[in-house]
Amino acid sequence: xxxxxxxxxxxxxxxxxxxxxxxxxxxxxxxxxxxxxxxxxxxxxxxxxxxxxxxxxxxxxxxxxxxxxxxxxxxxxxxxxxxxxxxxxxxxxxxxxxxxxxxxxxxxxxxxxxxxxxxxxxxxxxxxxxxxxxxxxxxxxxxxxxxxxxxxxxxxxxxxxxxxxxxxxxxxxxxxxxxxxxxxx
Numbered sequence: 001x002x003x004x005x006x007x008x009x010x011x012x013x014x015x016x017x018x019x020x021x022x023x024x025x026x027x028x029x030x031x032x033x034x035x036x037x038x039x040x041x042x043x044x045x046x047x048x049x050x051x052x053x054x055x056x057x058x059x060x061x062x063x064x065x066x067x068x069x070x071x072x073x074x075x076x077x078x079x080x081x082x083x084x085x086x087x088x089x090x091x092x093x094x095x096x097x098x099x100x101x102x103x104x105x106x107x108x109x110x111x112x113x114x115x116x117x118x119x120x121x122x123x124x125x126x127x128x129x130x131x132x133x134x135x136x137x138x139x140x141x142x143x144x145x146x147x148x149x150x151x152x153x154x155x156x157x158x159x160x161x162x163x164x165x166x167x168x169x170x171x172x173x174x175x176x177x178x179x180x181x182x183x184x185x
Contacts, residue, residue: 021078030144031144045061045065105167108174121177138155141155
């Protein structure tokens with residue numbers, strides 16, 4: 001019988017945690033805020049994947065969730081620490097994948113002629129919430145990059161992902177018969 005991995009370590013009971021590489025930091029550290037927000041986004045994408053009832057979208061979201069775990073590990077790594085293994089990285093083809101999906105979805109929806117208000121369909125609304133979480137993760141990561149070395153491609157990925165989520169919200173609302181509400185300024 002194999003030994004079960006314990007979920008609790010008790011090492012964070014005093015408000016600190018370890019980065020990949022072993023460095024101990026307070027749980028409010030900018031790195032923790034960055035990868036925690038990406039984790040929040042990843043969890044929210046799991047909810048959307050569970051709600052959407054579309055195998056193609058589910059597969060795309062699953063691939064994105066895998067990339068977000070990679071991004072989380074990048075943000076959680078202390079470059080001055082001692083990392084014992086090579087971690088996966090976000091690569092340009094991950095961004096190209098998002099761009100291809102955006103372009104493909106854009107071909108199936110009406111041209112955007114004004115700003116739209118989030119809402120009109122429950123799954124589409126969840127996509128808009130995920131988009132705003134993604135933008136927050138991007139802002140926090142950019143702030144982190146002003147103090148610590150961050151891979152530029154990680155910020156680029158978050159930027160493109162928020163675009164993807166906006167277009168996904170539009171695609172879903174149109175496919176499900178919802179109505180986009182233009183902003184009347």
